[in-house]
Amino acid sequence: MRYLLLLATAFTMMTACNNQKSAQSSQDLNLGDLDTTIVPGNDFYQYATGGWQKANPIPDDYSRYGSFDKLREENQKQIQGLIEELGKTTHEKGTNAQKVGDLYKIAMDSVKLNADGVAPLKSYLETVASVADKKDVVRCMASIGKYAGNPFFGFYVGADDKNSSMNIAHLTQGGLGLGDRDYYLAQDDHSKMIREEYAKLITKQFENAGFSGEDVAKAAKSILEIETELAKAHVTKEIRRIPELNYHKIAIADLNAQVAAFDWDTYFGELGAKMDSLDVSQIAPIAKAAELIADKPLEELKAYLNWNLINSAAGYLSDDFVNANFDFYGKVLSGSKQLRPRWKRSVDAVGGSLGEVVGQLYVEKYFPAEAKERMLHLVENLQISLRERILQLEWMSKETKEKATEKLATFYVKVGYPDKWRDYSTLEIKDDSYLQNMFRASEFEYNDMLNDLGKPVDRDKWYMNPQTVNAYYNPTTNEICFPAGILQPPFFYMHGDDAINYGGIGVVIGHEMTHGFDDQGRKYDKYGNMTDWWAAEDAPKFEERANVLVDHFNGIVVLDTVHANGQFTLGENIADYGGLQVSYNAFLKTEEGQSTDEKLDGFTPAQRFFLSYATLWACNVRDAEILRLTKMDPHSLGRWRVNGTLPHIDAWYEAFNVQSGDVLYLPKEKRAVIW
Ligand SMILES: [Zn+2]
The missing domain is CATH 3.40.390.10 (Collagenase (Catalytic Domain))
Incomplete structure (x- = not known):
């Protein structure tokens, strides 16, 4: 995890002051709330x-x-206004205004999205299809990790916990479509139901992606098996909170002996990461991933890689993908009744991919x-x-x-x-497809992060x-x-x-x-x-x-x-x-x-x-x-x-x-x- 302790829910804010205590009523405490x-x-x-x-x-x-x-929703409306304003005029290619306006436009274009179907994902799926041996598996997992989740385990660059002024590479447990190990292992009825529905989701999305017949059933079975094996090796969320148990600085030359026999050269080569040592945050789950890659048949590993691609892409494809994704992650897992309107999903995607461009517009207009x-x-x-x-x-x-x-x-x-x-000049937003733009945005983030490897930590960077x-x-x-x-x-x-x-x-x-x-x-x-x-x-x-x-x-x-x-x-x-x-x-x-x-x-x-x-x-x-x-x-x-x-x-x-x-x-x- 890159930023320990960050709050996922809410918080914060500001100011002091004030001396208007003699009034009998105020506008900031609504008695109707009580x-x-x-x-x-x-x-x-x-x-x-x-x-x-x-x-x-x-x-x-x-x-x-x-x-x-509620506050977040009001903010979203303000940001939508700023983005739509940019979308009204044409901007010179390569400018921040062009990027924000065009990304929003392509995200909102439901006609194009539904006409394209799975097409924008095809070239990525073909890369997996061409995997011919275990070396290709390693190369492919590293490559997918740059823009679509963390198949098998994760890689990131961040401060060295024991030498915090320097950035180093970290490997972390990952690779679970359900996020937490408990979902795979718990035996209560609710968890069992979730596993069954997750299997249905995999089946549905493989069909949406053009797979059919026995291949689909086999893929779903292999994926659940691989993720369950990984989950068993995962460190619990309670242990994840103990920093000293999640830090193991190891020389690259010792990884085979101290973590697992694995084609580390191919892996780091594909990532473009050069270093003498790194932190392996959790050893057992990464060793397990290496073992699965060594032992499982190629077809099963390819199904798992495909799933990482499809599941990461689902939100940026046609309605059949988006709806299946919502039916599971929104309805089954969280109890939502209705998919969020397209504009909200699009505002979040633009705000996430071009965060500081949108942020700059936002503070100019709304932050006194x-x-x-x-x-x-x-x-x-x-x-x-x-x-x-x-x-x-x-x-x-x-x-x-x-x-x-x-x-x-x-x-x-x-x-x-x-x-x-931040400088977004190397991020290209164009009219090929929403998905390709989003994958390029993720890869832009990856490259930006990789650029920090081995360099001093920039304290002025915002997370x-x-x-x-x-x-x-x-x-x-x-x-x-x-x-x-x-x-x-x-x-x-x-x-x-x-x-x-x-x-x-x-x-x-x-x-x-x-x-x-x-x-x-x-x-x-x-x-x-x-x-x-x-x-x-x-x-x-x-x-x-x-x-x-x-x-x-x-x-x-x-x-x-x-x-x-x-x-x-x-x-x-x-x-x-x-x-x-x-x-x-x-x-x-x-x-x-x-x-x-x-x-x-x-x-x-x-x-x-x-x-x-x-x-x-x-x-x-x-x-x-x-x-x-x-x-x-x-x-x-x-x-x-x-x-x-x-x-x-x-x-x-x-x-x-x-x-x-x-x-x-x-x-x-x-x-x-x-x-
Ligand atoms: Zn907190």
Whole structure:
């Protein structure tokens, strides 16, 4: 994984300020979002967001719909406007405007897409058809890996975890069409059903691609066998979260002896990667892939390679491919009822492939300069607050505190958009087909990444686009990043009161900062190097405290008899917990934070802070998506980011007078005390 700790779900945002606390009502807390028939201490999530849930049923093309998705949808409309504006006029070939306009046009051209059918994929499938021996298999898997997923295993270039200023190559486990090993191995009815439907998907797509008869049935069987074998060797997602168990720097000359006998020369040759050593993140699954390539008959391996191509291409081909893909990944796996409209899929494809071109247009039109300034100011206040909290910790030694505060002081902070924009001049967008453009865009990304191999890490590179509604912490550069897209309501209100903004974007900033000190992030020092900088007696104390959250979340039932996964979500839960503590502490220093009795909208400042936090996670989720997210997403579900975390925050008890006997009440000795 290239960017550890990045949040897949939501977060962040901005600013501070404000002094309009004397008003009696505000526009940033919508009382209709609440359900005041609920006792806050019994179900705070329902109390704070019950009205929102009722007013915002899940649209058919969503599997989960929350206030974060709502913001994302508004952003999408703005971006669509920018893109369509470009599409109205003809632009000189090779300009960014031509690329954005033409890619969107070809993505939207359903007549051409359906007339072309599988034709745009033909030349790629022919390459697989021409595979004549095992050397060709290796060459072909490397080549496909540049633009269409990771057959067998993955390759990427990124910082060396133990020498973080340099980029090296990494090999990672991969090659599973279902993403997680559990789907192949679990014996519950839901997982069995998913495997059966996945086999049907493979069959359907092979038929769409022009295969027929016995070949199709054989292909589906071989593919499931290969993926199941790989899945058995895959490291679990819980183990993936332990950085030191996923780093093995090995000389290229020793790969045969230390990983597996494999045609490494052909593989790296095809990738165009030259180096003396690399990191093999997980050894067993890569050894297993090498073994499968050596042992399986050529026809089975070719079926698997074809599947990687077809499955990666499906979203950019005719409607029969797109619909089959949606029927499985959208309906079966996530519970969506309807395919997203073509314009949304196209906006996302253009925004993903030409991210910083779209980003530049977006910030020029929608990101006010003062937002950046306020955001930087807020980050500074949060940094001061986290420093104070670290220095006050009873369980941590002076020695570790010193290093922790040093790390905090060296956070590299990114807000809004990058100072220098990416160069897309080598990416060609033309009128051959949507698929070929998308594959070229992926290969462009690959080449850009390969270009970093063996070179120093560029700290100014962004790992998210400016228009993205999200935020991240990256441990190897010790950076926190808040793109322009998230610096809007409900995360940030330019004229909102402090309670609302500290409970919103403030918590998000604190969340990202805390990632630098969660169960993974704490293993990287201020330079971004994976090294143990903790005093020996402090690490077990941290783990003991973190385990309080592991146990607490393990006890939560998310659906029927299915429990949350406390170990898998630990980093995110620590970050939510720390974000709340740090932002609340910072809020207490503001004028509003010190006026305990002045109410706005009928709520005290402290109450508004926690209501604002809960509002970020207001959402409705389909049952299938609850099950999928519980398997795949390291973040807790919205409901539990609120009801799972707040019971560990003392200030929340005071704000809402939560008493023993209330459902969410935890006695003090059962509450986590970490940051
Ligand atoms: Zn996070």
